[in-house]
Amino acid sequence: MPGPAVEAAARSGGDHHGGCCGKAAGKWEKTYLDVLGICCTAEVALVERLLTPIQGVRAVTVVVPSRTVIVDHDTAAVSQFHIVKVLNKAGLEASVRAYGSSAGAGGRWPSPFTVACGALLALSLLAPLLPPLRWLAVAAACVGSQPMLLRAFAAAGKLTLDINILMLIAVAGSVALGSFTEAGAIVFLFTVAEWLETLACSKASAGMLSLMSTVPKTVVLAETGQVVGMGDVAVGTVVAVRAGDVVPVDGVVVGGHSEVDESSLTGESFPVPKQPQSEVWAGTINLDGYISVRTTALAENSTVAKMERLVEEAQNSRSRTQRLIDSCAKHYTPAVVVLAAGVVLVPALLGARDLELEHWFRLSLVLLVSACPCALVLSTPVATFCALLRAARMGLLVKGGNVLESLGEVRVAAFDKTGTITRGEFSIKDFHVVGDKVEMNQLLYWVSSIESKSSHPMAAALVEYAQSKSVQPKPENVTETCIYHGEGIYGVMDGKQIYIGNERIIARSSCRHHQHAGHQETDGLKGVSIGHVICDGDLVGKFSLSDTCRTGAAEAILQLRSMGIKSVMLTGDSAAAAKHAQEQLGGVLEELHAGLLPEDKVRLVRGLQARHGATLMVGDGMNDAPALAAADVGVSMGLSGSAAAIETSHAALMSGDILRVPKAVRLGRRARRTIAVNVASSVGAKAAVLALAVAWRPVLWVAVLADVGTCLLVVLHSMLLLRDGAARRPRCCASATACKSKQASKPCCATVKPVATTRHRHGHGHGHGHAGAGKPGTLGGDKQGKDCHGCCQKESKPPEDAVVIAIPGRAVEHRKEAFPHENAGAGGCCAAAHGAEDEVCIVISARSPCCSTARSRSGSPKDALCCHGSGGKDGGAISALVC
Numbered sequence: 001m002p003g004p005a006v007e008a009a010a011r012s013g014g015d016h017h018g019g020c021c022g023k024a025a026g027k028w029e030k031t032y033l034d035v036l037g038i039c040c041t042a043e044v045a046l047v048e049r050l051l052t053p054i055q056g057v058r059a060v061t062v063v064v065p066s067r068t069v070i071v072d073h074d075t076a077a078v079s080q081f082h083i084v085k086v087l088n089k090a091g092l093e094a095s096v097r098a099y100g101s102s103a104g105a106g107g108r109w110p111s112p113f114t115v116a117c118g119a120l121l122a123l124s125l126l127a128p129l130l131p132p133l134r135w136l137a138v139a140a141a142c143v144g145s146q147p148m149l150l151r152a153f154a155a156a157g158k159l160t161l162d163i164n165i166l167m168l169i170a171v172a173g174s175v176a177l178g179s180f181t182e183a184g185a186i187v188f189l190f191t192v193a194e195w196l197e198t199l200a201c202s203k204a205s206a207g208m209l210s211l212m213s214t215v216p217k218t219v220v221l222a223e224t225g226q227v228v229g230m231g232d233v234a235v236g237t238v239v240a241v242r243a244g245d246v247v248p249v250d251g252v253v254v255g256g257h258s259e260v261d262e263s264s265l266t267g268e269s270f271p272v273p274k275q276p277q278s279e280v281w282a283g284t285i286n287l288d289g290y291i292s293v294r295t296t297a298l299a300e301n302s303t304v305a306k307m308e309r310l311v312e313e314a315q316n317s318r319s320r321t322q323r324l325i326d327s328c329a330k331h332y333t334p335a336v337v338v339l340a341a342g343v344v345l346v347p348a349l350l351g352a353r354d355l356e357l358e359h360w361f362r363l364s365l366v367l368l369v370s371a372c373p374c375a376l377v378l379s380t381p382v383a384t385f386c387a388l389l390r391a392a393r394m395g396l397l398v399k400g401g402n403v404l405e406s407l408g409e410v411r412v413a414a415f416d417k418t419g420t421i422t423r424g425e426f427s428i429k430d431f432h433v434v435g436d437k438v439e440m441n442q443l444l445y446w447v448s449s450i451e452s453k454s455s456h457p458m459a460a461a462l463v464e465y466a467q468s469k470s471v472q473p474k475p476e477n478v479t480e481t482c483i484y485h486g487e488g489i490y491g492v493m494d495g496k497q498i499y500i501g502n503e504r505i506i507a508r509s510s511c512r513h514h515q516h517a518g519h520q521e522t523d524g525l526k527g528v529s530i531g532h533v534i535c536d537g538d539l540v541g542k543f544s545l546s547d548t549c550r551t552g553a554a555e556a557i558l559q560l561r562s563m564g565i566k567s568v569m570l571t572g573d574s575a576a577a578a579k580h581a582q583e584q585l586g587g588v589l590e591e592l593h594a595g596l597l598p599e600d601k602v603r604l605v606r607g608l609q610a611r612h613g614a615t616l617m618v619g620d621g622m623n624d625a626p627a628l629a630a631a632d633v634g635v636s637m638g639l640s641g642s643a644a645a646i647e648t649s650h651a652a653l654m655s656g657d658i659l660r661v662p663k664a665v666r667l668g669r670r671a672r673r674t675i676a677v678n679v680a681s682s683v684g685a686k687a688a689v690l691a692l693a694v695a696w697r698p699v700l701w702v703a704v705l706a707d708v709g710t711c712l713l714v715v716l717h718s719m720l721l722l723r724d725g726a727a728r729r730p731r732c733c734a735s736a737t738a739c740k741s742k743q744a745s746k747p748c749c750a751t752v753k754p755v756a757t758t759r760h761r762h763g764h765g766h767g768h769g770h771a772g773a774g775k776p777g778t779l780g781g782d783k784q785g786k787d788c789h790g791c792c793q794k795e796s797k798p799p800e801d802a803v804v805i806a807i808p809g810r811a812v813e814h815r816k817e818a819f820p821h822e823n824a825g826a827g828g829c830c831a832a833a834h835g836a837e838d839e840v841c842i843v844i845s846a847r848s849p850c851c852s853t854a855r856s857r858s859g860s861p862k863d864a865l866c867c868h869g870s871g872g873k874d875g876g877a878i879s880a881l882v883c
C-alpha cells in the first residue's frame with residue numbers, strides 16, 4: 001500500500017537520524033506507523049514486547065493519543081513491511097503513515113466486523129417473534145469480536161492482561177449465563193466506541209501533521225539549476241526558491257524579494273516581506289517572487305527539524321500527574337481482577353445456591369469489565385497532547401506535559417526588557433566623539449566592526465548606523481573579542497583596545513575619565529540607554545539609543561494581572577531605560593529591577609519563586625538563559641532570539657507576539673482543568689457502575705457502556721482544548737482586551753473611533769500632502785487632532801509631519817480578502833480584530849501614540865508604530881493615519 005513517497009520520507013528521516021547520532025553504520029530509519037488497535041497503556045507494553053525483540057530494531061516509541069508508533073530500525077535487517085506484519089498479526093491494525101498524509105485515514109468507516117455485528121444484533125432483536133433468531137446475537141458477538149480475539153491472543157502470549165481479554169471474558173460469561181443479546185451488545189458497544197475514538201484521535205493527529213509542514217526533499221541549486229537531495233546540501237550553498245515553493249532550508253536571502261508565509265512556524269498568518277539579508281526558515285512558504293537563499297544550517301539542524309524533535313519528545317515525556325496515574329493503574333487492574341475472582345469463588349466455596357451464584361457471577365463480570373482503567377489512563381496524555389498541539393499552532397513550542405502543568409500554576413511573571421517587552425530594535429538618538437583623540441569616521445569604523453561580532457540588539461543598531469553614515473564595518477580586522485554579558489563588548493583593532501558598553505564597562509576598562517563618563521542623568525537624556533566607547537583607557541565616544549515597547553506588551557501584562565499573576569521586569573539595561581519602558585506601558589509592571597547581570601536575574605527569579613510560587617520568565621538574550629532555566633517555566637521569545645535562550649527555555653515562542661504569553665498561561669490552566677475533569681469523570685463513572693451493581697443489580701452492558709463511554713468522553717473533552725479558548729469579545733481596537741482596562745484602552749479607542757468617523761465624512765480618505773496619499777489603506781485627516789481624545793490631543797501634528805509607513809500592496813489585498821467589507825485602513829483595525837484568529841491588526845498610526853505607546857515621546861516612525869498586531873514585524877505595517 002505505501003507508495004514511493006513513504007519510502008522517501010522514511011529514508012530521509014533515517015538519514016537525518018543516523019547523521020545526528022554519528023553512528024550510522026547501517027541504514028537507520030524512522031518509520032511512522034498508524035496503529036489503530038492501540039487503546040491504552042496495556043497495548044503500549046504489547047507493542048514494545050512485539051517489536052523490541054526483532055533484530056535491527058533500535059527503539060520503539062508509542063504515542064498513545066495519536067495512536068502512532070515510531071520505530072527506529074535498520075532497513076537492511078528489517079523492513080517496514082515486516083514490522084507492519086508483526087503488528088497486524090496481533091490484530092493491531094497497523095499501517096505505514098505516508099509522509100504528509102493525515103493519520104488514521106483507515107478509521108473513517110467502521111470495520112466490516114462492526115457493521116456485521118450491528119446488523120446481526122439488530123436482527124436478533126426480532127427473537128420474540130421467531131425464537132431461533134436469538135442465536136444471531138451469539139453470531140454477532142463472534143463476528144464482532146474477531147479483531148479483539150487477535151489482540152487478546154497476542155496479549156495473552158506476551159503475558160499481558162489487556163482490555164480485549166477482559167471484554168472477551170465478559171462476553172463468554174454472558175453467553176454462559178444465557179444472555180445472548182447482552183453478549184452481542186457488549187461486543188457491538190466496544191467496537192463502535194473504539195471506532196469513534198479512532199475518528200476523534202485521527203482528527204487530533206492530523207493537526208500534528210499540519211504543524212510539521214512538508215519540507216521538500218530536494219533543492220534546486222541557484223547557480224546551476226541542478227536538483228539535488230536535501231542531504232547533499234552543505235552550509236553556505238545558495239539554493240533557489242521559486243514563488244509557491246516551500247523554503248527547503250534555514251538560510252539568509254542573498255537575492256530577490258518576496259513575501260513569505262511563516263505561519264507554520266510562528267502561527268501568524270501574515271506574510272513577511274523578505275529582501276537580501278533577511279532570514280528565512282525551512283518549512284515556510286514563499287508566496288511570491290523568486291529568492292535565492294544561502295543556507296545557514298544542515299537540513300537536520302533546521303528550526304523545523306528541531307521543532308519536530310521537540311514535539312516528539314514532548315509527547316513521550318510524561319507529566320507528574322500522568323506518572324502518578326500510570327503507577328496507580330498498574331496496581332488497579334490486578335487488584336480488581338483478584339477481587340472479581342474472589343466475588344465468584346468465595347460464594348461458590350461457601351456453597352451458595354444456583355440463583356445466588358448467578359448474581360455473584362454477574363457482579364464478578366461487571367468488576368472485570370471495570371478493571372480496565374482505560375479512561376483514567378487516557379485522561380492525561382490526550383489532554384496534554386491536544387494542549388501541546390494547540391500551543392504549537394499558536395507558535396508556542398512547549399517542551400512537554402510537565403511544562404504545560406507548570407504553566408497553569410504560574411503565580412508571577414518576570415519579563416526581560418530588551419527584545420521581550422521592547423522590540424529590541426534600537427535607534428541611535430545621538431552618537432558623538434568625545435575629546436580629540438579620534439575622528440567620527442574612525443570611531444564608527446571601530447564600533448561597527450567590533451559590534452558585528454555581537455548578537456546584542458544594540459550591536460545591530462550601531463552597525464546599521466555606521467552603514468547609514470557610509471562607513472562599512474570590517475569584522476575581519478578585529479583581532480580579539482570578548483563579550484561581557486550585562487556590560488558590553490571588548491575588541492582589539494588596529495592595535496587599540498576598545499571597549500563598548502554601559503558604565504560597568506568603563507570600570508572594567510579602567511577608563512581615566514571614569515568620574516566624568518559615568519553620569520547619565522546629567523546628560524539630560526531621559527529614557528534612553530547610554531553607551532560609551534573607550535579606546536586604550538580614554539573615553540573617545542558616547543552614544544544614546546532608544547527602543548520602543550512591543551505592541552500588546554501592556555495588554556499582555558494587564559491580562560496576566562487579571563488572572564492574578566504579578567509581573568516584574570528584570571533588565572540588564574539602566575534604571576532610566578527601565579523606567580522609560582514602564583512609563584510607555586502605563587505603569588503596569590509591579591516591580592522593576594535594572595542593571596542586572598545574568599546571575600542577578602537568576603537570584604531574583606529564585607527570590608520570586610520563594611515569595612510567590614511558580615515563576616514564569618520570558619526572555620530572549622544570552623543573558624537570560626540561566627534565568628530561563630531557573631524559572632519554573634522559561635519562555636524564550638522570537639525565532640531569531642538567541643539560540644542559547646531557545647535551548648535552555650522550557651517553551652519557545654516562535655513569534656514576537658507577547659500577547660501569546662497570557663494565552664499560554666490560560667492554555668496551561670485549561671489543560672489542568674481538563675485533566676482534573678477527565679480524572680474525576682473516569683473515576684466517577686467506575687464508582688457509579690460498581691455502586692449500581694452492588695446496590696441494585698449488576699448489568700453488564702451498562703458497565704461496558706460506562707467503560708467505553710468514558711473513554712470516548714475523555715477523548716472528546718480533551719479535544720475541546722484544540723479550539724481557541726478565548727471568548728470572542730467585541731473589540732474596539734487591536735489591543736482587544738485591553739479595552740477593559742482604563743490605562744490602555746482609552747487612548748487607543750479614542751484614536752481609532754474618530755478616524756472611522758472621519759472616513760465616513762470624507763468618503764475615502766484623502767491624503768493631505770503626505771507620502772502614500774491615495775493608496776489603498778492610507779488615510780488622511782486634518783481633523784484628527786481635534787477629534788482625537790486623550791493622547792492625540794497633546795501630540796497632534798500637522799499632516800506633513802506624519803510618516804506613512806510602507807504599504808505593501810499585497811498585504812493590503814490580503815487583508816481585503818479576509819475582510820471584504822472593509823476598505824482597509826483605519827477601520828481595518830476593528831475589522832481585523834473581529835475576525836482574525838490571530839488578531840493580526842492593521843492600523844498604524846504614525847505619531848499617534850496609542851495603546852502601549854501612549855506616552856511615547858519618540859519621533860521616529862518606527863517607534864510610533866502601534867496598534868500593530870503583526871508581532872513586531874514592521875514589514876507588515878499597512879496603513880497610516882494622521883493625528
Ligand SMILES: Nc1ncnc2c1ncn2[C@@H]1O[C@H](COP(=O)(O)OP(=O)(O)OP(=O)(O)O)[C@@H](O)[C@H]1O
Pocket residue numbers: 416417418419451454456458459485486487488489500501502529530531570571572573574596597598621623
Ligand atoms: N554589544 C553591546 N554593545 C553595546 N553595549 C552593550 C552590548 N552588550 C551589552 N551592552 C550594554 O550592557 C547592558 C546590559 O546588557 P544585557 O544584555 O545584560 O541586557 P539588555 O539586553 O540591555 O537588557 P535585558 O536584560 O532587558 O535584555 C546593555 O543595556 C548595554 O548598555
Ligand SMILES: [Zn+2]
Pocket residue numbers: 039040041042163372373374375
Ligand atoms: Zn484500555
